[in-house]
Amino acid sequence: MRVILPAGTTETALIDGISAAGAAPELMEHTPSADVEILAYGKPTAAPVTPVSPNGCPTPAAVTRAVREEVGFDVTVVDAGLTRSTAAPTVDLDVSPGADVREETAVPDAAAIFDRAHGYGSELPDEELLIGETVPGGTTTALGVLTALGEPAGVSSSLPENPIERKRRVVDEGLAASGLDAGACDGDPLAAIEAVGDPVQPTVMGIAAGALESGTEVTLAGGTQMVAVAALLRHGGIDAPLSIATTSFVAAEQGDRLEAACDRLDCDLVVTDPGFDERDHVAMARYCAGEAKEGVAMGGALSLVPDGRMAAVRDRLETVCARLGIEADGPAEESAATTGDPAEAAAEDDRGS
Template structure:
């Protein structure tokens, strides 16, 4: 389709597109998590202020289900109208009748809705502490495998999205610890690369072993081992789309150490990630595994709303499985970029009217 760009193993990408268009059976799983690394000033745009950051994953989950939030009054949105990428995900899922569910994998605030509860801990600030213990990493992988195996049996394509404020920084640390020369995207147009590099360098000094579980325990977060476990088991049953940007690269890198089926795996993201000149997303995919990446342009640069245009101007870029959800929605319905933008603007108008 003209709205997609293919990277990595393009033949596998074309096969995935053909297979999923014919089956039309998608299931979206949304993993909420947390790393205290996000509390470092200047590291993330998530939430309107530092006091609200911890509510962002729960609020995203609630908005997807209810159309409004319960843990906070308003959906995650900056004061000048830049909305959470959950808006894109919600429109994509609802317009194509793709079912979804929420999994709590270490979120600091649990969403007020039915969730699959893992009882995993939140991740510590990797600048000064180990993220997790080795046993917690092992438990996250095992629990992810259980959930992934169960969910994949219900669908032909399991889409996995996430919300973890500060997750690009822990992802960067994991990728570099695993030996990749990574540069990652940011939720801000002016990527705080110097701050991220300082945090990552501090964290890497604590690594004393090349064992992948040890690396995650020192510099990772709960989402990475859990989703890697999901991918490990689910990819042997159904197709799996890792819906996201930088964080899903870290998942892919760790999963390559514990095992997964490359032939059943694809990354789905937005053009705002693959076009980011401060990152090397597409090259990283090729370095990590022989899997395809599919990029979609949501067309937000043509929006009449500045809050939506901001995505194309370097803000947020991706999150809450937005890119993968849009791709799946377009594959299922045949909707194009113009139709999607029309639906997104309608939802944004509803929200902006409700929020003010």
């Protein structure tokens, strides 16, 4: 199994109150780069931050890495608009970071990104793919494209309290700046991304479309951000079988809305409970309390764990956490957490679903 992880950034994450990572932008820009280094190497190597919240909740990359160490899968990272470089090997599709959705155009080259990503996806030799994402501000841009497409709009958050009304106001401002009403992009997904999306969206959409059209089975690994990608694919005329794999944390927050969205978009839904409530460890406790929930292909990776092996994954997560400076009762030392303002915590950064 191959996990493909497009990683990028959008200036939307810098909007006050939208992303908890926006308090120190010079650090937040490193979050996706750190995520992919954790997935590739088990810890950040070049990135100057370790994405751990002050409460001891690690980035979902730690969970995905734990699954990788225990179960094993191949990883390909795609640069989908990184602001900062990463030491992890990446596929370069010539994607630039996204603009603030409140500007007239958020992703001016959405169609060109899609075309390049489509070509890449169509040439992949794998029979099955899991496609994830890491992009701060991603649930707000997901709300943007869902609204522009006229889809019932609701997204999750990596914060325990979802600032959904603030996100809706931002999206309304973005649509107005683009001269669009809600639903104006029905059947025109690339126009929706161009107006109020982020560069990771056309990258994931293009890779998925190219792979599906070549006969590869595709699972979108994530929560409501991947619901948005599924909507983009369906509005783009891609009707091939498609699955969404997410965590029990997203499913608990979204309730029936998640199942209804997947039914509407004709997607199979896979929800995996990692059993974090069975351990007395701060990282797992914070997930159970509503932090992070999803991101960095976490739900898709967990879906790969065979029956009877989840306890071993939890053991491995404790090992990964220790490597990141998080002991069972909290971060081992201040330097283990993301430096700067406490709000800079990557596990609370609006990146995930």
